[in-house]
Amino acid sequence: MVLCFMFTWPCVSFYLGWTAVATWKWIANDDNCGICRMPFDGCCPDCKLPGDDCPLVWGQCSHCFHIHCIVKWLNSQQINQLCPMCRQEWKFKE
Amino acid sequence: MASMEKRLQKELQALLRDPPLGVTVDSDKTSRSLSEWTVDLEGAPGTLYQGEKFQLAFKFGPRYPFESPQVIFTGSNIPVHPHVYSNGHICLSILTDDWSPALSVQSVCLSIVSMLSSCKEKKRPPDNSIYVKTCSKNPKNTKWWYHDDTV
Numbered sequence: 001m002v003l004c005f006m007f008t009w010p011c012v013s014f015y016l017g018w019t020a021v022a023t024w025k026w027i028a029n030d031d032n033c034g035i036c037r038m039p040f041d042g043c044c045p046d047c048k049l050p051g052d053d054c055p056l057v058w059g060q061c062s063h064c065f066h067i068h069c070i071v072k073w074l075n076s077q078q079i080n081q082l083c084p085m086c087r088q089e090w091k092f093k094e
Numbered sequence: 095m096a097s098m099e100k101r102l103q104k105e106l107q108a109l110l111r112d113p114p115l116g117v118t119v120d121s122d123k124t125s126r127s128l129s130e131w132t133v134d135l136e137g138a139p140g141t142l143y144q145g146e147k148f149q150l151a152f153k154f155g156p157r158y159p160f161e162s163p164q165v166i167f168t169g170s171n172i173p174v175h176p177h178v179y180s181n182g183h184i185c186l187s188i189l190t191d192d193w194s195p196a197l198s199v200q201s202v203c204l205s206i207v208s209m210l211s212s213c214k215e216k217k218r219p220p221d222n223s224i225y226v227k228t229c230s231k232n233p234k235n236t237k238w239w240y241h242d243d244t245v
Contacts, residue, residue: 034195035159035195036100037105038104045096045097045100046097072160073195084196085194
């Protein structure tokens with residue numbers, strides 16, 4: 001008669017820490033900036049990182065752009081400062 | 095990559111992937127820097143330009159889309175239209191005063207097709223011969239008067 005012995009080695013894992021994963025999203029009425037066409041979740045073409053350094057702004061007309069994009073456009077307009085989407089006078093939403 | 099090239103790259107991809115009816119980008123004639131494009135247009139069915147083929151030349155400056163592109167008809171067939179001069183220059187307000195950075199190659203092409211489509215009589219602008227003799231090569235240097243919104 002053959003006796004079989006099974007050995008199981010305890011399997012021990014060490015958890016040295018934990019990593020939290022989260023996603024974020026701007027809440028805008030579109031996915032892409034109408035000026036640079038980059039996603040709102042990304043940044044304007046002049047920035048490297050999305051987020052607080054490249055925020056979105058809204059006009060009173062409710063259209064939304066990267067702040068860097070709309071400011072560049074407004075600065076290039078000498079007379080009327082109009083929303084690129086609806087051509088109403090651009091006023092920042094308070 | 096400059097922001098102008100980034101945006102043009104996106105526009106080119108979108109136009110190649112999903113072109114509107116009658117609008118075709120000639121990707122061979124589009125320069126590597128993306129600053130010059132050639133776009134083929136077809137006259138819309140049911141209009142005076144049905145079956146005709148036209149070509150548009152786009153030139154983009156480094157400030158695009160904050161500055162409008164230079165857009166002219168080119169090639170052998172320049173449409174006979176009250177807002178198109180025989181040298182290919184187009185009198186269309188969105189190409190100068192009414193430009194917006196939310197416009198694009200696609201929207202400019204569609205505006206031009208629509209401008210052609212609403213034409214009721216094929217004729218050149220009344221000042222065609224004097225304009226063509228005296229104008230600058232770049233139509234953006236022309237001080238246009240936009241007075242006729244019907245065509």
